[in-house]
Amino acid sequence: MMFSFITYMIKAGIGLALVYLLFKLLLSKDSRHAYKRVVLLISIGAAFVIPILAQFVSAKEIGSEAIANVRELIELPLIETVGTYSTPTATVIENKSSYQINWSVLFYWFILSVLCLRFLISYQSIFKWLKRARIKPYKNILLAIVNDSIQAFSFWKYIVLSKEDYQHNKTPILLHEEAHLKLHHTIDVVFIELVCYLQWFNPFVWLLKKELKLVHEFQADQAVLNSGIDATQYQLLILEKAVGKRRFASANHFKQGSISKRLKMMKKKQILRWSVAKTLFFLPAGFLLLQAFSNPEVNKKVDTLPKLIAQTNDSENWLNEWRYDNIANLNAGIFFGKQPVTAPDLSWKNKPIKKRNVLAILQNKRGALLVNGELVAKTELKAVVKSFLNGKDYWSRTNPEIISSKLSNGTAALINQIAISYQVDRGTPKESVAHSMKAIGKAYLEVRSERAQEIFKKDYFDLSEAQKLEIDERVPVRMAPFTAITPSKSAIQLIVSSEGIFINKKICPIDKISERVKVLMQNNGKTVAEIRVLDSPLKKEKVEKIKNQLLSAGIKRINYSGMITLNESEN
Numbered sequence: 001m002m003f004s005f006i007t008y009m010i011k012a013g014i015g016l017a018l019v020y021l022l023f024k025l026l027l028s029k030d031s032r033h034a035y036k037r038v039v040l041l042i043s044i045g046a047a048f049v050i051p052i053l054a055q056f057v058s059a060k061e062i063g064s065e066a067i068a069n070v071r072e073l074i075e076l077p078l079i080e081t082v083g084t085y086s087t088p089t090a091t092v093i094e095n096k097s098s099y100q101i102n103w104s105v106l107f108y109w110f111i112l113s114v115l116c117l118r119f120l121i122s123y124q125s126i127f128k129w130l131k132r133a134r135i136k137p138y139k140n141i142l143l144a145i146v147n148d149s150i151q152a153f154s155f156w157k158y159i160v161l162s163k164e165d166y167q168h169n170k171t172p173i174l175l176h177e178e179a180h181l182k183l184h185h186t187i188d189v190v191f192i193e194l195v196c197y198l199q200w201f202n203p204f205v206w207l208l209k210k211e212l213k214l215v216h217e218f219q220a221d222q223a224v225l226n227s228g229i230d231a232t233q234y235q236l237l238i239l240e241k242a243v244g245k246r247r248f249a250s251a252n253h254f255k256q257g258s259i260s261k262r263l264k265m266m267k268k269k270q271i272l273r274w275s276v277a278k279t280l281f282f283l284p285a286g287f288l289l290l291q292a293f294s295n296p297e298v299n300k301k302v303d304t305l306p307k308l309i310a311q312t313n314d315s316e317n318w319l320n321e322w323r324y325d326n327i328a329n330l331n332a333g334i335f336f337g338k339q340p341v342t343a344p345d346l347s348w349k350n351k352p353i354k355k356r357n358v359l360a361i362l363q364n365k366r367g368a369l370l371v372n373g374e375l376v377a378k379t380e381l382k383a384v385v386k387s388f389l390n391g392k393d394y395w396s397r398t399n400p401e402i403i404s405s406k407l408s409n410g411t412a413a414l415i416n417q418i419a420i421s422y423q424v425d426r427g428t429p430k431e432s433v434a435h436s437m438k439a440i441g442k443a444y445l446e447v448r449s450e451r452a453q454e455i456f457k458k459d460y461f462d463l464s465e466a467q468k469l470e471i472d473e474r475v476p477v478r479m480a481p482f483t484a485i486t487p488s489k490s491a492i493q494l495i496v497s498s499e500g501i502f503i504n505k506k507i508c509p510i511d512k513i514s515e516r517v518k519v520l521m522q523n524n525g526k527t528v529a530e531i532r533v534l535d536s537p538l539k540k541e542k543v544e545k546i547k548n549q550l551l552s553a554g555i556k557r558i559n560y561s562g563m564i565t566l567n568e569s570e571n
Contacts, residue, residue, distance in 0.1 A: 006105070008051055009198065015047030015289055016195075017204040022282055023211060033218040040212050041188065043282060044195060050289050108201075115197040126155055133160060138174065141181055154180040172229050179223035185216045314461040315445060322441030324433050330477045340472070341465050342408045348419060348478055356398045357417045359388045360559075361440075362532075363424040367432030373531075373543055373558070378435060385443035388418050389475060407473045409466070419478040440479075448475050491530035491559060492520050494546065501546070510542070513549035527556040 023043070027036050133144035144160040152161035154177040165173055180186070192209045199205040221238075225231055321335050331349075333340035361381070362370040369376045371384055374395060387394040391402040401417040420440065424433055445460070451471050452460040460471065494513070495502040501510060508516050520526065529550045550558055 006108070011051035011054075012048045013199055013202040013205070015050055016044065016199060016202060016208060018285055018289065019043040019047055019282075020204040020208050020211070022285060023208075028211065033215055033222060037188070037212070037215050037219065039282065040208070040215065041191070044192070044208065046286055050286060054289075111200050112197055115200055119193060119197065126160075129160055130158060139178070141178065143174075152177055154178075154186070156186050157181065172224055172234050175224045175227050175229065176220045179220040180216060182223075183216075183219055185219075188212060188216065318445060318461075319438055319441045322437045324430075324437060327479050331479060333472060333477070341469055344472070344476060353419050354401070354417075355557075356393075357400045357419060359385065359400075359418060359420045361420065361422040361436070363422075363428050363432060363436060365425050365427040365429075367429055367435075369436070370543075373547065375543070378432075378439070381436060382439040382443045382446075385420065385440050386447055388420075389416055389443060389447045391416055407470055409470065411470065413470070413474050415474055415476065419480070421480040423480070444475065444477060448472070451475060491528040492517060492526050492555070494529060494531045494550075496531065496546070510545055510549065513546060514553040517550060517553035517555065521554060527554065528559065529555045529557075530559045 019040075023036075023040060027039060030036055129146060129150075130144050133146045136143040136145065138159070142158050143166070144158050145163055145166050146160065147163050149162050149164065150160070152159065152165055152173045154160070159174060159177040159181070161173055161177070192212050196205050196209050221234075224234055318335060321330065329335075331344070331346060333344045358372075360372055364370075367378070369378065369381060371381070372395075376384055384394045388400050391399055393399045402414045403417060404412060405415050407413050407415075422436065422440070448471050449460045451474055452458055452463055452467070455471070456463060456467055458467075460468070463471065493502075493504055495505075500507050501513065502508065503513065503516050504520065506516075517529065531546065547558060
């Protein structure tokens, strides 16, 4: 589920922008301040939670034109603007160095570090004032009285105010700041400060911070008026203090927020019914965001943004490309619909391939697998393919070739020569085919990832495009087209089914194969035999008996549905 941090921040930013717009439109002028505060805090938290929850929601679960339109709207800021993959010639190969500096990510963390430093300095300044102040107990809190002329503010269990305010305006100021402390506004302030630092690039977050602090002032003002303080005198005091300057962003000040808004809000009546009714509009907005973020097309485009952490989704999306209808694209190096930076060498399709380099995979109607004449369990297929990709025969016979050649960037490298031939009977279940294709894809992914770690000390999906190309050329995808098995006219046909063994459509006992084949060879001169397994899983002993019978008859080559042209010089 761990996806790109930058992607996550952008999605959360979109949610926060929507929260601000809804709050400003529906609740900013409402007089139920405690209710507004709760809605704001929950909505801000939801903006960070929804992108995570969206990873577990299928975009196909709900489909409607309205939701599709919202997806398109949210997708707009995330659309790619750089046509890196338009043509091979339009792409500039990156520096060969294995260490690439991501300036976008570096800039993000630099700004975040500066803001965090500002946050710490603000706290340090507050503690300096507390050290210089005269501390006096007041109810369950502490008063910090300073000689300097400062705006009164509250912080955790302290109320800091000037000596002058303590002597002349003590009651209303203390009631105001005491309300901040009793309502735990300091926690809100620290929370919204951290959100602003993470979302420093998002102007809507700073506006949300302003709205939240204004709600705090509304609540504190209401507490003062509820205590019996004369409203007119209190409003005059606020106007008098309006000329002061706030010193600390992480504290609640007596003079904070729009003065005119605070004065107007004191006269408003509280109507909870309409507050709740207007808040209901937040629910469909959150639901639409959840569905929009679950759209795979949006995720695909967002994934092109700078990454801070590896995405498990990358490997999942990569493996989803391994489908029966996508083999041509796999050979051409097209993943996620993107053209490769350099067109791969496909000349192998038109050249004879040595038998030792071919991994022939056959799958029958029951999903049973025969790989190079050996019965293989479904759970074993990935290991077999991976072994061949690494230049080792799984059964320790003749290893496939890995030759030294030049990559497109001029680097000399060892490149495996393996070609995978995968064919099935017409009745093979789609689930079996999908499982086999995924197993082959996993083998390729693991080998490429191992090469990436060996050469660049990075995960495959963390490499630059130039580095990925180098790994892809070392471990190229070479697969025969996915087609149903058709008999070869140049070979003696042996069909093995639950009904027995058939040679040229005539049933034949296993111990008579050699005798029957010798007669056919004399009549038509064929020295190649092709074994097809239909609906009966073959045991290794039976396969060996059939092979021995054919070899004793003089057969020079045995194909298992012979899908790739083999070099005639090898047996």
